[in-house]
Amino acid sequence: MSKPVLILGAGSDIARALGHELAAAGHDLYLAGRHPEELEKDARDLQLRYSINARGMFFDALDFDSHQTFYESLEPGPYGLVLAFGLLGEEDQARKTRKHWEKIIHTNYTGCISILTIAANHLEQAGEGFILGISSVAGDRGRKANYVYGSAKAGLSTFLSGLRNRLHSKGVRVITVKPGFVRTRMTRDMDLPARLTASPEQAARDIFKAIIKQKEIVYTRWMWRWIMLVIKCIPERVFKRMSI
Amino acid sequence: MLLSNWNNYPRIEAKLEDLRTEGQALQMLEMNRYCIPRGLGRSYGDCSMNRFVISTPKFCRFISMDSNRGILECEAGASLEHILRVIIPRGWFLPVTPGTSHVTLGGAIASDVHGKNHHLHGAFGSHVLDLRLLTPRGDILNCSRDKDHDIFEAVCGGMGLLGLILSARIRLVPLESVFIRQKTLPAKDLDELMGFFQEYQAGTYSVAWMDCLQKGKKLGRGLFMLGEHCRAGEAPHAELLPPATGGARLPFTPPCRALTNPGIKAFNSLYYTLNSRRKGRSVTDLKSFFYPLDGLRDWNQLYGPQGFLQYQFVLPRCSSGAGLQKILQHIHSFGLHPYLAVLKLLGPGQGPLSFPMPGYTLALDFPIRAGLFSLLNTLDRVVLNLGGRIYLAKDARMQKDMLWQGYPRIKEFLNLKKRLDPENKLSSLQSRRLGICQNPY
Numbered sequence: 001m002s003k004p005v006l007i008l009g010a011g012s013d014i015a016r017a018l019g020h021e022l023a024a025a026g027h028d029l030y031l032a033g034r035h036p037e038e039l040e041k042d043a044r045d046l047q048l049r050y051s052i053n054a055r056g057m058f059f060d061a062l063d064f065d066s067h068q069t070f071y072e073s074l075e076p077g078p079y080g081l082v083l084a085f086g087l088l089g090e091e092d093q094a095r096k097t098r099k100h101w102e103k104i105i106h107t108n109y110t111g112c113i114s115i116l117t118i119a120a121n122h123l124e125q126a127g128e129g130f131i132l133g134i135s136s137v138a139g140d141r142g143r144k145a146n147y148v149y150g151s152a153k154a155g156l157s158t159f160l161s162g163l164r165n166r167l168h169s170k171g172v173r174v175i176t177v178k179p180g181f182v183r184t185r186m187t188r189d190m191d192l193p194a195r196l197t198a199s200p201e202q203a204a205r206d207i208f209k210a211i212i213k214q215k216e217i218v219y220t221r222w223m224w225r226w227i228m229l230v231i232k233c234i235p236e237r238v239f240k241r242m243s244i
Numbered sequence: 245m246l247l248s249n250w251n252n253y254p255r256i257e258a259k260l261e262d263l264r265t266e267g268q269a270l271q272m273l274e275m276n277r278y279c280i281p282r283g284l285g286r287s288y289g290d291c292s293m294n295r296f297v298i299s300t301p302k303f304c305r306f307i308s309m310d311s312n313r314g315i316l317e318c319e320a321g322a323s324l325e326h327i328l329r330v331i332i333p334r335g336w337f338l339p340v341t342p343g344t345s346h347v348t349l350g351g352a353i354a355s356d357v358h359g360k361n362h363h364l365h366g367a368f369g370s371h372v373l374d375l376r377l378l379t380p381r382g383d384i385l386n387c388s389r390d391k392d393h394d395i396f397e398a399v400c401g402g403m404g405l406l407g408l409i410l411s412a413r414i415r416l417v418p419l420e421s422v423f424i425r426q427k428t429l430p431a432k433d434l435d436e437l438m439g440f441f442q443e444y445q446a447g448t449y450s451v452a453w454m455d456c457l458q459k460g461k462k463l464g465r466g467l468f469m470l471g472e473h474c475r476a477g478e479a480p481h482a483e484l485l486p487p488a489t490g491g492a493r494l495p496f497t498p499p500c501r502a503l504t505n506p507g508i509k510a511f512n513s514l515y516y517t518l519n520s521r522r523k524g525r526s527v528t529d530l531k532s533f534f535y536p537l538d539g540l541r542d543w544n545q546l547y548g549p550q551g552f553l554q555y556q557f558v559l560p561r562c563s564s565g566a567g568l569q570k571i572l573q574h575i576h577s578f579g580l581h582p583y584l585a586v587l588k589l590l591g592p593g594q595g596p597l598s599f600p601m602p603g604y605t606l607a608l609d610f611p612i613r614a615g616l617f618s619l620l621n622t623l624d625r626v627v628l629n630l631g632g633r634i635y636l637a638k639d640a641r642m643q644k645d646m647l648w649q650g651y652p653r654i655k656e657f658l659n660l661k662k663r664l665d666p667e668n669k670l671s672s673l674q675s676r677r678l679g680i681c682q683n684p685y
């Protein structure tokens with residue numbers, strides 16, 4: 001296999017589009033997620049189109065106990081890892097039921113720490129490769145609309161930053177992706193402003209560019225970097241009254 | 245969202261749901277009372293439009309490819325462009341292709357599209373080996389010429405009304421190079437143009453561009469274009485398809501029509517003169533030969549926000565000459581000029597709603613403006629009286645009788661519709677306008 005990349009949450013719209021970019025560049029792929037039969041079809045498709053090797057496999061971010069065995073079953077071990085799974089959840093439900101906020105936190109944060117810790121140790125040993133995590137602009141500042149999700153993403157961004165600091169000298173790159181709005185299954189019932197919204201393909205191109213161009217933190221679409229810069233500058237005493 | 249097809253007319257408020265997996269398809273059919281599949285919306289009109297739309301372009305995986313025998317199987321949302329990217333480097337080509345590669349496999353089958361080689365090789369459906377159809381009742385049928393052949397035939401050209409095509413296996417044709425030997429012959433009038441189609445019937449690809457602004461003796465003057473694949477030895481060099489590029493995109497939607505009558509007139513004359521001087525042979529690549537407009541994205545916006553119509557009809561061969569004359573004269577008397585006119589000789593057709601029949605087909609692009617609809621109603625009468633018909637994939641306005649008289653096998657189709665979809669779950673604006681489905685919107 002040539003520089004295989006493991007995609008976790010490979011059925012996500014952004015991940016599927018990224019799969020095409022990576023396969024077109026010649027990477028072999030492990031496509032992992034909760035619907036291995038569909039991922040197997042995706043794998044077959046990518047093999048046919050790009051003459052690479054690809055495999056679909058089962059992975060559940062919430063089943064922490066399985067992560068070690070899962071990762072070690074990959075032969076050859078991945079050169080790169082893309083963490084794409086996530087759960088937006090519903091804020092009002094998160095206010096009412098513990099089960100729901102736990103699921104949001106465990107999917108977007110704890111599950112990530114669990115699998116990334118294992119992967120980081122292996123890549124550190126290998127002395128090369130990359131880890132790419134899809135976080136969110138929602139992690140840059142807490143808003144009433146999705147602060148449980150946002151706080152988990154903030155945790156993920158911080159974790160990735162620390163990991164980058166740790167692995168930099170070991171030849172392993174860590175990339176944090178912060179999408180703004182992307183038109184995917186996650187946002188399908190939302191009315192998104194067209195100018196600020198990326199298609200999954202656009203987001204995937206931005207993410208792929210970040211991988212080749214050795215970037216650390218990327219926003220997609222690009223203007224979100226500046227939008228979030230402004231939003232982060234608003235003093236809390238003003239921000240608390242706002243509805244954005 | 246506001247939805248329209250390629251010609252931006254009509255435009256309706258609709259909900260599009262992306263199809264990704266087979267399982268979802270079943271759910272969507274169960275959940276929604278009335279819906280219609282839609283591919284890349286490259287038809288001109290309302291055939292793939294409804295309040296609820298099953299959008300297929302994300303359901304586009306390659307399932308298998310036999311590179312020795314040239315057999316390809318894909319999910320229905322795969323675009324011909326993506327298919328070409330995979331098959332050309334392996335030495336295969338599509339047996340039939342429309343004038344744009346931005347259509348889906350499902351859309352190509354559902355409209356039973358034709359190409360420049362129809363007179364020899366038939367329409368797209370003729371090259372489908374089998375297909376998997378999800379019926380509105382939730383059954384998955386694997387149909388072919390041997391199994392459920394009546395359904396198979398009717399699905400090809402069936403405009404998405406009998407079921408959702410999930411996937412299909414098609415037979416490809418071998419390709420030795422990416423080059424086409426092209427021959428362009430100027431014709432001074434309609435007779436000469438039709439004469440060329442007669443004379444070059446054995447040629448693989450033929451089509452003619454007509455300068456519709458000419459009257460009197462020059463009526464129907466145009467350029468006849470003939471193409472043959474270059475064999476490996478004849479190709480100028482042996483490289484395969486040039487890398488696919490995104491194409492220049494029009495930077496914005498012009499607030500009004502960017503194409504104007506005097507502009508079009510000047511363009512037509514110039515195009516004719518330049519090409520008649522350059523007549524003769526040349527070598528070109530597949531993309532420029534088959535998809536000249538695909539390089540310019542969103543060219544449909546040039547017609548402005550009110551959109552345009554394409555009027556495509558076919559006349560039986562015996563009445564084609566007189567019929568075409570008559571139609572061109574009507575157009576002149578209305579003073580509404582088509583911006584583009586393409587003539588082609590077709591061979592026999594297949595399915596009950598499939599468009600082709602032996603004879604000449606003319607496709608005319610008109611910007612929408614006052615008087616157009618009454619001109620087209622007049623043309624309808626001519627077409628109907630001469631035993632011709634209109635292409636459903638290019639229709640946004642015709643009345644019931646055009647379907648019922650133009651497509652003599654409509655009863656056969658309706659019987660199948662009753663059998664497979666008694667509740668008319670699959671219905672489009674077009675199918676209701678034409679009386680195929682009576683249910684409310």
Ligand SMILES: Cc1cc2nc3c(=O)[nH]c(=O)nc-3n(C[C@H](O)[C@H](O)[C@H](O)COP(=O)(O)OP(=O)(O)OC[C@H]3O[C@@H](n4cnc5c(N)ncnc54)[C@H](O)[C@@H]3O)c2cc1C
Nearest residue numbers: 283284285286287342343348350351354357358403404409
């Ligand atoms: C520039 C240009 C050139 C063209 N040249 C030609 C030509 O040379 N010859 C020709 O024949 N046509 C031509 N066309 C028309 C075009 O090929 C057809 O309209 C084609 O059907 C469009 O495919 P689509 O995927 O965009 O489908 P849509 O336009 O979205 O849908 C077309 C029909 O197919 C049905 N459909 C789509 N997917 C499915 C599915 N999975 N299952 C069941 N039904 C489905 C829809 O319900 C609808 O009735 C041209 C169009 C353009 C824009």
Ligand SMILES: NC(=O)c1ccc[n+]([C@@H]2O[C@H](COP(=O)([O-])OP(=O)(O)OC[C@H]3O[C@@H](n4cnc5c(N)ncnc54)[C@H](OP(=O)(O)O)[C@@H]3O)[C@@H](O)[C@H]2O)c1
Nearest residue numbers: 011012013014034060061062085086136179181182184186
């Ligand atoms: N879309 C946006 O606007 C946006 C904005 C900012 C950040 N993001 C982030 O981008 C990433 C990709 O999301 P998307 O927009 O492409 O949405 P998506 O299509 O809904 O993808 C989310 C994916 O996460 C998977 N997943 C959820 N829980 C899982 C679990 N326990 N184990 C394994 N996989 C699990 C889902 O798998 P199933 O297929 O099994 O459900 C799904 O494939 C997410 O991390 C998201 O937070 C998205």
